[in-house]
Amino acid sequence: MIQSIVHIALVVRDYDEAIEFYTKKLHFTLVEDTYQPEQDKRWVVVSPPGSVGTTILLAKASKPEQEAFIGNQSGGRVFLFLNTDDFWRDYDDMISKGIEFVRAPKEQSYGIVAVFKDLYGNQWDLLQLKEEHPLMQRMK
Numbered sequence: 285m286i287q288s289i290v291h292i293a294l295v296v297r298d299y300d301e302a303i304e305f306y307t308k309k310l311h312f313t314l315v316e317d318t319y320q321p322e323q324d325k326r327w328v329v330v331s332p333p334g335s336v337g338t339t340i341l342l343a344k345a346s347k348p349e350q351e352a353f354i355g356n357q358s359g360g361r362v363f364l365f366l367n368t369d370d371f372w373r374d375y376d377d378m379i380s381k382g383i384e385f386v387r388a389p390k391e392q393s394y395g396i397v398a399v400f401k402d403l404y405g406n407q408w409d410l411l412q413l414k415e416e417h418p419l420m421q422r423m424k
Contacts, residue, residue, distance in 0.1 A: 291329065291341040292364070295353050296404065299326050302342045305403040306330045309381045310366075315339055332366060340364075355404030362399055362407045367419075371396045371412035378410070 296302040299317075306312040307330065315329040328342040345351040357363055368374045375389060375398060386407065387399035397411040413419055 289338045291339050293341045293343045294364075294406070295345050295350055295357060296342045297345065297351075297354050299328050299342060299344055301403065303328060303330070306340070306342070309378070309383060309403075311377075312340075355402075355406055357406060360407070362409050364406065365409045365411060368410065368412050371398075371410065375410060 294302075303314060303317070307314055311333050312330040313333060315331050316327060317329075318327045319325075320327055325344060325346065329339045330342060331339040345354055371389070375385075378400060379385070383400050385398050385400045387397075389396055389398040394417050395411050395413040397409050400408050400410055402408060
């Protein structure tokens with residue numbers, strides 16, 4: 285059996301501001317932006333540069349109960365994990381673009397990690413896994 289997680293939905297306030305943040309500040313690729321007239325919404329998908337795995341579906345909150353979760357989809361915990369091939373390059377670039385880091389870079393047994401917030405306050409790990417990490421071994 286072969287299965288994979290294709291998209292993770294991230295609730296956003298506005299499609300265009302979310303696209304701007306992810307493509308300009310994080311260098312993500314805009315994979316798809318399709319208007320769906322029957323539902324009066326857009327299907328917006330972004331992906332980290334060079335990624336061939338899971339993508340992020342930017343899902344605009346359409347109800348008051350959804351709006352309450354913008355920026356807090358995981359109850360204040362780190363929610364998403366962005367692995368990079370060059371931690372310090374990406375960390376310095378993100379700092380230069382005004383991205384807020386809430387935990388400074390730290391060397392861990394699995395690699396280098398720091399926690400940043402996206403434009404809505406969701407917490408992300410920026411990390412560079414060590415070559416011997418099991419996930420890195422799976423990617424070879």
